[in-house]
Structures are given as structure tokens and as C-alpha cells.
Amino acid sequence: MARIGYARCSSEDQSLEVQVDRLRSEGCQPIRSEKISGVSRDGRTELAAILDFIREGDELVVLRADRLGRDTRDVLNIVHELDQRGAYLTVLDPHISTRGEPGRIVLTVLGMVAQMERRFIRERQREGIAKAKLEGVYKGGKRRVDRDQVFALHQTGKGPAAIARALGCSRMQVYRILGHGAAA
Template identity: 55%
Template sequence: MACIGYARVSTTDQDLDIQNARLKAAGCEIIRSETGSGASRKGRSELDTIMQFLHAGDELVVLRLDRLGRSTRDVLNLVHELDEKGASLRVLEPEVTTAGSMGQMVVTILGMVADLELKFIKDRQRAGIDAAKAEGVYKGRKKNVDDAEIRRRIAAGTTKAQVARDLNVSRMTVYRALEGQDAQLDSI
């Protein structure tokens, strides 16, 4: 039976050390960690790797359930996948395991709480942005790429999709830069 730890933080300015130390103290021989949102399971390659290699009798350990995910559906799907493999989930805070039927019920409730907490976070963020906009303080995120660079590349004959790939921006960013150009021409 392998005891595998999973640690996750949402942003690069957060620290994984506490989670890793607690997982090691809980007996995890292997600990995989990553930085990424818990709102969805998508794009979390370390978690995917763990799920691929878990076998019957293995145990996935997380410090808190919200480190595994903030979507009730994702958490329940993970628990179901673990159950199908004959593996279990152990949460350290509060101490709960899916090895028994009562543990699965508790994990379901904790998953719902994590999901609700994510909604509260988004609501607070939206309220803060709205308040900043009302005060004229919020200007949005600083641009990574100059609109003039996008327009120069388009004028040189590069396709919009290629410009987006080359500059590592979305195609919508390219279209917005070009809309800005149209607005400037209309004002002349």
C-alpha cells in the first residue's frame, strides 16, 4: 500500500512547504505538488499523474479537501475514481478517510463547503472590482503586449491566429487591438 501526498497552491506567491511537511509527517512516501486553480481539475498534471498510477490499497492524502478541489463535482468524481481503483482518500484537516462509508458522506459535505467557499471568493472579488471601478481606480490588468506590435504584425501580413500564437495571447486580444485601430481611424 502506497501513501501518496498531493499539495496544491493557487498562485506562485503561495508556499507549498507547510503542506509538504504535513504530508511527509502523515507518512507519504511520494508527494506531488503543483500551482494552479482548484476550481477545475483541468490542467492539473500532477494530480492526473497520481490518478494514473494509484493501485488497489493505495491512499491519496491531502492536507485539506480544498487542496484537492473546490468543485464538489470534481471532488466527488475523484473519490469515485479512487473507489473504482480500490484506493482511498485521506484528508488531514479535519481527519477523514473514504475507506468507510461515513467518510464518503463527510467528504461529500466538505466538497460542497469548498465549492461554496469558491463562490464566496468570486463574489468578494467581483464586489471589490465593482467598487474600484465605481471609484475610477480599477483599470484592469496591465497589458502584456503592445497593441502597436499586434497591428504591425497584422499589417505585415501575419494572420490573426499566428500573431496570437507568436505573442502568446488570445485571439480576442488581437481583435481588441485591431478594434482600437479602427476607433482611432474613425476619430480622424
């Protein structure tokens, strides 16, 4: 029986150190971690790897339920997948285990709270942006892809997939930029 730790934070500028240290102190080995949003399971390769190799009797350990996911359905689907493999989930803070039915009920409620918290965060963000726009100080999000490079590569005959590979972004970002450029 293995205690497999999973740590996640949403952005590159956040630290996983506290989570990893706590998981290590709880005897987790191995510990997988990643910096990616918990909004969905898309792109969460470390979590996918754990779910692929977890075996009967193993335990997936996370510091808090929201580290597993911000969507109640995703969290419950993960618990279901663990059940299918004969494994279980333990949340350290507050201590909850899916070995028994009471833990499943509490986990469901915590998942709902995490989802509600995410909605509140988005609402506060929208309110802050609206206020900043009214005050004339809103500059928008930081651009992750150089639009001029996308147009330059497109002019040389490269397609969206080649541009995305060259710039390290998604094809969808390239399509959005090219679509906006064509409309302008």
C-alpha cells in the same frame, strides 16, 4: 500500499511548503505538487499523473479537501476514480477517509462548503471591483501578454498558434487580443 501526497495552491506567489512538510511528516512518498487553480481539473497535470499511476490499496493524501478541488462534483469524481482503482482518499484536516461511508458523507459536505466558499470569494471580489470603479481607482487585472507583441507578430504573417508559442500564452489569449484589436 503507497501513501501518495498531493499539494496544491492557486497562484505562483503562494507557498506549498506547509502542505508538503505536513504530507512528508505523515509518511507520504511520493509527494506531487502544483500551483494551479482548483476550480477545475483542467491543467492539473500532477493530479492527473497521480490518478494514472495510483494502484489498488494505495492512499491519496491531501491536507484539506479544498486542495483536491473547489468543485464538489470534481472532488466526488476523483473519489469515484480512486474507488474504481481500489484506492482511497485521506484528508488530514479534518481527518476524513473514504475507507468508510461516514467519511464519504463528510467529504461531500466539505466539498459543498468549498464550492460555496469559492462563490463567496467571487462575490466579494466583484463587490470590491465595483467599489473601486466607483471611486475611480480600479485599474483592472495585470496584463499577462504584451498586446503590442501580439499585433507585431500578427503583422509579420504569423498565425495565432505560432504567436502563442512565441509568447508562451494560449491561442485563446491571442484570438481575444486580435479580436479586440480588429474591433477597435
